[in-house]
Amino acid sequence: MKRSFKDDFNMMAMLLIPIAVAVNLVGFQLANVLRLPIFLDTIGTIIVGVIAGPWVALLTGLITNLINGIFNPVYFPYALTSIxxxxxxxxxxxxxxxxxxxxTIISGIIITFIAVIVSAPITVFVFGGVTGNTSSLITAAFLASGQELWSAVFSSSFITEVADxxxxxxxxYFIVKAMSDRYLSKMNYGDLYMKRNNRK
Amino acid sequence: MTAMIDLKNVSYRYPVSDDSVLKNISFSIEKGKFTAIIGNNGSGKTTLCNTIRGFVPHFYKGDLDGEVIIDQTKITDYQLGQLGEKVGYVFQNPFIQVSGVKDNVFEEVAYGLENLGIPVEEIKIRVEEVLKLVKIEYLRDKNPFELSGGQRQRVALASIIVMDPEILVIDEPTSQLDPIGTQQIFEIIRLMKERGKTIVLVEHKMDLIAEYADDLLVMHKGELVMQGPVREVFADPEFEKYQIQYPHVTEIALQLQQSGIPLSFLPIRDEELADALNRTEVAAHD
Amino acid sequence: MKQNILLQLHPMTKFYFTLFIFAVVLISPGYIFSFAIFPILILIAMLAGVAKEFLNIVIKALVTVLIFIFIMQMFFYPGENVLWEWGIFEIKQEGIKYGLLLTSRILAIGSAFILFFRMTEVRDFVKSLEDIGLPPMGAYVVLSTLQIIPEMRRQANTIMEAQKTRGVETEGSIFVRAKAFIPTLTPLILSSIAGTEERAITLESRAFSAPVKKTSLHQLSKSNMDRALPIVFALVVIGLIVWRFFL
Structure with a gap:
């Protein structure tokens, strides 16, 4: 068949995006309902990154924020963070x-740094340092105690992001572990996590 | 007669499993024939359908040996997109079998035609016709996500029929339907046969297979163990070995035979039973 | 349904209008001009018959953010002219000015986007993007996302109810509540992901990757207005730039 391997991957990977975006939104909603102090709104994006690679995850992050932005445009500039x-x-x-x-825990900390480094400039330049969420209160507290704006934004967003x-x-990590080999075998990075390979 | 579907020594193994799901399968289906694939769960019926449709090995990967030839052309020489026009495939699960991007049944059924680049005017005519044929005109403005299982099965069938493929591969299209709905689906399949389509159907409802199908393929643990005209396969004593259901009337007839009542032939349709009994009586009187 | 001239504009025309507001706000100096845009947007929303939803979302999404931002700038923006003082808190004139500038811009741009999505079906917007070159797969992903979200929300609620009846606590201490998260989300994710395989087969069965140009029942048409307005927008923006930076 003239159709390449890559195209098939693309179809499966592309179909993963809508689900991952929905997971981001539902995760956030669930965290809210359960009154958890963290957002849990990037689980879908991270899953896609892990099993389908950076480019599909990029699209997932972008679409998540575009769709959230329909009802709250504050999300639009933060699309860069999700990406x-x-x-x-x-x-x-x-x-x-x-x-x-x-x-995986190390990855979590690295991802926190990535998120903070990308979102802090957006918070400072677009919104002047605060956007009205929990981290804004901490920023305000740091500022009141005499910190510089940049370090206040960085440290407050690190504090709120790292646990999340x-x-x-x-x-x-645990969801990917629970995925079947059959499904993972169709994903770009799936073979990294297949039990079959790990046995060898 | 020309073979529409031709499999030669086909074996297939899924990428993450050690056993072959299809083992050395060869058969040939002529153009315009209605062939039913039967067998117990896990016998490889669905994998066989996927092979005819070209999803094995191009979507499911794994190792495929042997040759699959559709309408004189090796399946490896088709593009996956091209086969969509030639082989229509309705698969089991009706709940996922929607495009996921259309708001109503009319547009859902039209989706395949849009993808084939059919002019809009023609799409509308063809969709109208198929909605009537499958008896789902009343669903036209409904959201596909809000339909019952049976309604979804009809929509799934309509969405494929409308594309007018030469071959129809249909995997258990009536699992969510009541007897009347099931009968209607078989009538639609019969109509497709009259239009010259080649039909491959996976079904468990033997009474209907006996009534409508021409030929049978019997699958057992990944092997094609029997093939031939429906009547011959059911009449073959070997069939009993595979623990597959008989048509109702055949079951009864076999019990009658066992208890010593002679039959002139083994009936596979309800209306034949009397005939089979009568003729033996006539023979006895002579 | 009554035909509404504004709603019937081509999605791209409406989108160009949003970008137009964006550009105007960034080019124009001071906050008075930017604040003046908001009433104009309300007027457009009224004419289009979407004023109520528009204002609702503006209030929900933007008001807290704007208040926060304003207070922040008022107290912490660096400046000399202190107007009021209490302990470590000082309100400075520069802060108030910058706060007004920032909030006026966020209000104008943010509500322009909110208005756009009140006046445009996402489906139409995606179609118009497809017409100018968005690949079909991209369009599919966005539209399918919009259908999956409510479906998944419904499923999440169902699973959560089931958890409750099976005795998984969703009330109580934070650890108790956190423990309810995973058994709710995991099966949802795994079952949805398992479905992608069959969804892919469905799409292929509907000739999704057929090597031809697709047609569409859904057609968008452009009126003379749709051809004229983008030119007007562009001219105004160019005019503003010339006035602001070259005169």
């Missing part, structure tokens, strides 16, 4: 950072 998280998770997966619990991202990557 960076997806690409980051993809590359971490490529280099085997989701293969064990300790490595570490918990998210751990959830992703």
């Amino acid at each position: 960076a998280i997806g690409v980051g998770a993809g590359y971490l997966s490529k280099y085997g950072f989701f293969k064990s619990v300790p490595k 991202k570490v918990v998210s990557v751990l959830i992703v």
Whole structure:
């Protein structure tokens, strides 16, 4: 058949995107309903990064924020953050950072840094330092105690992000572990996580 | 007669499994024939359908040996997209079998034609016709996500028939339907046969297979163990070995034979039973 | 349904209008001009018959953010002219000015986007993007996402109810509640992901990758208005740039 391997991967990977976006939204909603102090709104993006690679995850992050932006345009500029998280998770997966619990926790911390580094400039330049969420209160507290704007934004967003991202990557780790080989075999990075290979 | 579907020594193994799901299968289906594939769960019926449609090995990967020839052309020489026009495939699960991007049944049924680049005017005519044929005109403005299982099965069938493929591969299209709905689906399949389509059907409802199908393929643990005209296969004593259901009337007839009542032939349709009994009586009187 | 001239504009025309507002706000100096845009947007929303939804979403999405931002700038923006002082808190004139500028811009741009999505079906917008070159797969992904989200929300609620009846606690301490998260989300994700395989087969069965140009029952047409308005927008923006930076 003239159709290449890659095209098939694309079809499956593309079909993963809508689900991952929905997972991001439902995860956030669920965290709200259960009154958890973290957002859990990037689980879908990270899963896609882990099993389908950085580029598909990039699209997932972008579409998540575009769709959230329909009802709240504050999300639009932060599309860059979601994109960076997806690409980051993809590359971490490529280099085997989701293969064990300790490595996964390290990935979570790296993803936190990525998220903070990309979102802080957006918060500062577009919104002047705060956007009205929990991290804004912490930013305000830092500012009141005499910190500079940049370091206040960086440290407050690191504090609110780190727990969220570490918990998210751990959830992703266990979900990917629960996926069947049959499904993983159709994903770009799936063979990294297939039990069959690991036995060898 | 020309073979429409031709399999030569086909074996197939899924990428993550060690056993072959299809083992050395060869058969040939002539143009315009209605062939039913029967067998117990896990015997490889669905995999066989996927092979005819070209999803094995191009979607499911794994190792495929042997040759699959559709309408004189090796399946490896088709593009996957091209086969969509030639082989219509309705698969089991009606719940996932929607495009996922259309708001109503009319557009859902039209989706395949849009993808084939058919002009809009023609699409409308063809969709109208198929909605009537499959008796789902009343669903036209409904959201595909809000339909019952049976309604979804009809929509799935309509969505494929409308594309007018030469070959129809249909995997258990009546699992969610009541007897009347099931009968209607078989009538639609018969109509497709009259239009010259080649039909491959996976079904468990033997009474209807006996009534409508021309030929049978019997699958057992990945092997094609029996093939031939429906009547011959059911009449073959070997059939019993595979623990597959008989048509109702055949079951009864076999019990009658066992208890010593002679039959002139083995009936496979309800209306034949009396005939089979009568003729033996006539023979006895002579 | 009454035909509405504004709603009937081509999605791209409406989108160009949104970008137009975006550009105007960034080019124009000071906050008065940007604040003046909001009433104009309300007027357009009223004419299009979507004022109520529009204002609802603006209030929900933007008001807290704007208040926060304003207060922040008022207190913490660096400046000399202190207007009011209490302990470590100082309100500065520069802060108020910058706060007004920032909030006026966010209000104008944010509500322009909100208005756009109140006046445009996403389906139409995606179709118009497809017409100018978005690949069919891209269009499919966006439309399918919009259908999957409510479906998945429904399933999440069902699973959560089932968890409750099976005794999984969704109330109580934070750890108890956190423990309810995973058994709700995991099966949802796994079952949805398992379905992609059959969805792919469905799409192939409907000739999704047929090597021909697709047609569409859904057609968008452009009126003279749709041809004229983007030119007007462009001219105004160019005019503003010339006035602002070259005169």
